[in-house]
Amino acid sequence: MPELPEVETVCRGIRPFALGEKIDKIIVRNKNLRWPVPKLIKTKAKNQTIKRIARRAKYILLELANGTIIIHLGMSGTLKIVNAKTPAIKHDHIDIVLANDRCLRLNDPRRFGCVLWTDDDPYRHELLCDLAPEPLAAKFNTAYLHKRLQGRKALIKNVIMDNKTVVGVGNIYASESLFLSRINPGLTANKISRDQARSLVKNIKKVLRASIKSGGTTLKDFAQADGRPGYFAQKLLVYSKEGEPCPVCETMIEHMQIGQRASYYCPRCQNMS
C-alpha cells in the first residue's frame, strides 16, 4: 500500500508525538509478520529514548541509543499514534507504548510488513544496504537514470519500480509519472531516450513531492498517523481511472497487466515510441 509519500507522511505524523519520548514497553500480539518480530526487541527497546525518526525508501527507522527499530508497512500496514489505553482491534499486531501514555500502533491485515531490530548502523542492514538512491535526492538525475536504462530489456515500469534503480516508486506513482512523461509503461527500458529519461526523473520527483504535500494517497485503507486519509487520490490522473477520459486528450484510459500489477495509461498520449 504505502509508497514513499505515504511512508514520509507517517514519519512526519508521528514525530511530534514520539520524537524524544521514552519507550515504556513493546507489546507483540502477533509476531508473524513477513519475518518474525525478534523477541529481543522488547528488552532492547525498553526505557530507551527515540532519538531520531528517519525514512529510507519505504522503511521507517526509529533510532534509539542502543540500536534501531526498522518498520515496513508492506501493502496494508498503518502506523498510528493512539492513546495507550485505546483497545486494540483486529490486526493491531504491535504496540510501541511510550512513557507519555501514547502508543505507536501497527495494524496490518495482510502481514506483508515487518518490525525488526538492529544493534548496528541501520543503513548497513541487509535490507537497506543495497538500495538505490532516494528519488528526491540530487543523485537521482538524468545521467544516472539514462545510464541505468542502457541495454536493459526489462519494461520501463518494472525498472522504475525496482529498488536497485530508485526507491519509493510503487504501482501508483509509476503509472502517474509515466503518464506525465508520455511514456508507455510497456516499453523496454533500452528504448527510452535521454530526453525521456530526463522527463521521467523530473516527473517522478514532481508527483512524489505533490503527493507528500497532500498527505499521500488513500485508495482504500491508507491512513496518516492521526487516522486521517491522504488526499492525493483526488489528484491522480490515470491510476484506477480505466474508462475515464484522459485529462490531456480525452481518449479513454486503459490498463495493462505488467508483472501481475495493473498499469494505467493513455493509449494516445503514451504511444510506443
Place this chain on the structure above:
DNA sequence: CAAAGGTCCTGCTCGC
C-alpha cells in the same frame, strides 16, 4: 472469483 498500495525468492531464458 479476482484484485489490492510491496518485495524477496525461485526458476527460466538468453547470450557469451
Place this chain on the structure above:
DNA sequence: TGCGAGCAGGACCTTT
C-alpha cells in the same frame, strides 16, 4: 554445453 546475469512470475496474507 555450461554458466551467470537479468528478467518474469510466484509466494506471502486478508479483505472486499
